[in-house]
Amino acid sequence: MRRNTSITLLSVGHACVDVYQGAVASLVPFFIAERSYSYAVASGIVLAASLLSSVAQPVFGALTDRRSMPWLLPAGTLLGGVGVALSGLSGSYPLTLVCVAVSGVGVAAYHPESARVARLAGRGSHRAMGWFSTGGTIGFASAPLLVTAVVAAGGLRWTPLLVLPALAGAALCLPVVRVLQQKEARGSGTTGGPAGSDDIASFVRLSLAVVFRSIAFVGLSTFVSLYVRRRLGGGTATGTAALTVLYLGGAIGSVLGGSLASRWDRVTVARRSYLVAAAAVAGVVWLPGPTVYLFVALTSVGLYVPFSLQVTLGQDYLPSRVGTANGITLGLSVSIGGLAGPVIGGLADATSLQTALAPLALMPLLSWLAFRNLPEPAAPHLGAAPQPKADDRTTPTTPTTESTRTAPTTRTAPPSSTLPLRQPGLR
Numbered sequence: 001m002r003r004n005t006s007i008t009l010l011s012v013g014h015a016c017v018d019v020y021q022g023a024v025a026s027l028v029p030f031f032i033a034e035r036s037y038s039y040a041v042a043s044g045i046v047l048a049a050s051l052l053s054s055v056a057q058p059v060f061g062a063l064t065d066r067r068s069m070p071w072l073l074p075a076g077t078l079l080g081g082v083g084v085a086l087s088g089l090s091g092s093y094p095l096t097l098v099c100v101a102v103s104g105v106g107v108a109a110y111h112p113e114s115a116r117v118a119r120l121a122g123r124g125s126h127r128a129m130g131w132f133s134t135g136g137t138i139g140f141a142s143a144p145l146l147v148t149a150v151v152a153a154g155g156l157r158w159t160p161l162l163v164l165p166a167l168a169g170a171a172l173c174l175p176v177v178r179v180l181q182q183k184e185a186r187g188s189g190t191t192g193g194p195a196g197s198d199d200i201a202s203f204v205r206l207s208l209a210v211v212f213r214s215i216a217f218v219g220l221s222t223f224v225s226l227y228v229r230r231r232l233g234g235g236t237a238t239g240t241a242a243l244t245v246l247y248l249g250g251a252i253g254s255v256l257g258g259s260l261a262s263r264w265d266r267v268t269v270a271r272r273s274y275l276v277a278a279a280a281v282a283g284v285v286w287l288p289g290p291t292v293y294l295f296v297a298l299t300s301v302g303l304y305v306p307f308s309l310q311v312t313l314g315q316d317y318l319p320s321r322v323g324t325a326n327g328i329t330l331g332l333s334v335s336i337g338g339l340a341g342p343v344i345g346g347l348a349d350a351t352s353l354q355t356a357l358a359p360l361a362l363m364p365l366l367s368w369l370a371f372r373n374l375p376e377p378a379a380p381h382l383g384a385a386p387q388p389k390a391d392d393r394t395t396p397t398t399p400t401t402e403s404t405r406t407a408p409t410t411r412t413a414p415p416s417s418t419l420p421l422r423q424p425g426l427r
Helices: 003-035 039-066 072-087 093-121 126-154 156-185 200-232 236-261 266-286 289-304 307-317 322-350 353-371
Strands: none
Touching: 003 039, 003 072, 003 093, 003 126, 003 156, 003 200, 003 236, 039 072, 039 093, 039 200, 039 322, 072 093, 072 156, 093 126, 093 156, 093 307, 093 322, 126 156, 126 236, 126 307, 200 236, 200 266, 200 289, 200 307, 200 322, 200 353, 236 266, 236 289, 236 307, 266 289, 266 307, 266 353, 307 322, 322 353
C-alpha cells in the first residue's frame, strides 16, 4: 500500500473515532434540556469519558511498546461508537456514565497505536502527522453537526444512529491493519525500537504544556455552545455553530502546524501559537457581539497548531518508548482536561458561565511557559521503521578490511550505528 493511501485511510479513520470525543461534549446541552441536569452534573458526563480514557491510554501505549497491536484501531473505533450510541437510551445517570466511559476506553485503545502506525506510514513527516491529526480534528468538528442532526430530530433515544461513523472507521482501518500484519509475517521489522536516549525532563515539561492546553480546550468545548447561545440570545443553531467553528479551526491549525514546522522548529511554532491562543480565549470570554465566532476560530487555531507537533516531540523525547509517549501526549495529558469540567460547571452554577470560563485564558500562557527553553530534538528517529534495504545490503556479505570499513570491530554498537545519519524520519 502506498504511503499517501495509508495516510489518507488513517486520517479518515481518525476522523471517525474522534467523532466520539466531540460527541460527548455535543450531547451535554441535550442532557441538560431533556433531563434537567445542572451544569456540574452534565459536565460529569464529559469527565466520565475523559477520566477512564486518561488512565487507559498510557496503559495501551505501554502495551504497544512491547508488541505491535494494529487490531486496536478497528476494535477501539467500534467500542468508542457503541458507548456513545447507548448513552442516550437510559434515563439513569449512572448507566449514562458507564456508556460514555466505555466509549472513552475505545478512544484510549485507538490513539497510541494509531499514532505509531501513522508515523510509520508517513515515514516521520511533520506534514503526514499533521494530516493524521487533521482527520481527528475534522471528526471533532463534525460531531456537533452529527449529534444535532440526530438528537434534535428524535431526542436522546435516537443516539444509536451515532454508531454509523464507527462502522465506517473500522472498515477503513482494516486495509492498513492487513498490510502491517503482512509486513510482520515477512519479518520486515515494524516494531523495533529506535536508537537514542530518553529526555524525561523535557517530556515532563511537554506533558505539562499539553495538560494546560487540554484544560482550555475541553473547558471551551464543553460550555462554549451554551455560552454563545446565552450571550447572543440565539437558539440551538447558534451554539452549535460556535462549537463547529471551534472544531473546524482545529483542522486548519493541525495542517498549518505541520507546514510551519517544516520552516521553523516545532518548539518555536508551538510557543508562539500559545500566545495567540491566550489572547483569543480572552476575546471569547470578554469581547461582545458576533465577533465571538472570530475569537473562537482563533482560539482553535492557536490551540491546534501545536497539537501534532507535540505528539512527534513526545516521540522524540522518549524514542525508546514511543507507545508510552503517544499514550501520555494523546491520552493522559489530553484527557485530564476533562477533570476541570466539573470545577468549571460548579463555578458556573455558583456565579456565571463568563466567570467560570475566564480562568481558561491563563491556560495557554502556562503552556507557553512550559515551552520556554524546551529543546528541539537535534536528531529525531523514526520509531519503528525498517531500515532501508540498500543499506542492509551493504553490511558484510563480502569481506571487508579496516581500510574500507570505519565501523568498530566489536559488536557492542547496534547495527543502525553504521547507517547514514539521515534516516527517513523527522527533520
